[in-house]
Amino acid sequence: MFKARYKEMGGELKVVKLNRCIRVNTKKITANELKARLEKKRVVLEKVPFLKNSFYVKSSKFNLVSCPEYLLGLFYIQEAASQVPVEIMKPKGLVLDACAAPGGKTSQLSEYCDVVAVENKGERLSVLENNLERLGVDNCIAYLMDFRAVSKKFNYILLDAPCSGNFMLENNWLRKNNLRRVEERSELQKELIGHAISLLNKDGVLVYSTCSLEPEEDEFVIQYALDHFDVKLEKIECIGDDGLTNIFGKKLDKNMRFCKRFWPHKTNTIGFFIARLRKC
């Protein structure tokens, strides 16, 4: 079923081998310094062309999580696509990270400005706290709460919404997932994006992302936001295919092409979707 859907979307259900990717913690070290230190230990790195401070690990004689540089918080192991939402947001002042754990994007945001991070699961929050401590993040406040209970207004919000995931993340993803699950997620995502927009100040920016390739969790959620709230889509300059404007018999906003979708066989990343909205 998913295979046929992806074909209709212009994509493909093709599992690709990914390179491990690390993001330099520029609060502690520069990309060049870290590269030199790891290369001295015979780790072969290659700059990720579409990211500012990240490297693909081409080879390493040891597990990177056991090396001093990792334990010192000089880098974070983070899939390349999932680093894009923060890079295309470029927040200033203060940002709300709405579904924060495990903290990859939270710590990445903290390199730009102060962060309010919200997570609703205690166990996931402790993973976030552990990462913040390791990375030496000193400008983040984290809360254990449902994002829908937040009432403070922000100029920047990152909503990396809970989603059904994609076939690159789990071996049995195709067996575990079906359209009903996708639809259930879609309903939650619409609720979350609605609340996120209500928290935005005028001219505020919301970056919405998922690691789902299903239009119900991506373009349809954005269409819902455009139909119900005073927001507009902004063009994203990065790799990936343009967002879909006509799919499964639904004609969507023409500016949906400003969104980006990452097909693994094209971008050599996990499946991913990003949209950047501005409140009017």
Added chain:
Amino acid sequence: MLDTFVKKFTDKEIKFVKIGKKYFLENKKLEENRLNVKEKFFGLLLGQDREGKFTPSFGLLDLLSKMSNEKIFVKDIGEMDFLYGKHLRVRHVLRIEGEKKIGFLKLVQNEHDENIGYGKYVGEEGKIQVLKHRMDRGIFLKRDKEKVMH
């Protein structure tokens, strides 16, 4: 309890806020960003009370390493051994700064002057061991594993 620990390294004061059992560095700018519910994490974690004892965070050890000269610098081999929970031996050590008083706490620094933990100084001359291991950054690996297992 945080104060007592800090005094072992420096006379300088570190201002903090306490949330539950956790201590965080005072940060006026960050306070403006608070929501109207109790936070779980607030800026730089300095440590926490556990079973009546204070456990420092690595943020605090980093901070102290910039304020104190009670440090032991270790070679690469010493860094790896210490991160695996081993005590420091004479062959691990590059140099020792600050007072060489037996029983005193010392911050353990790698060749780049980055803090990797701390321990108790046990002497040098005629001794194989220099520092008894107390805490090291390898704990992040253990914590990661625990989170994955549960």
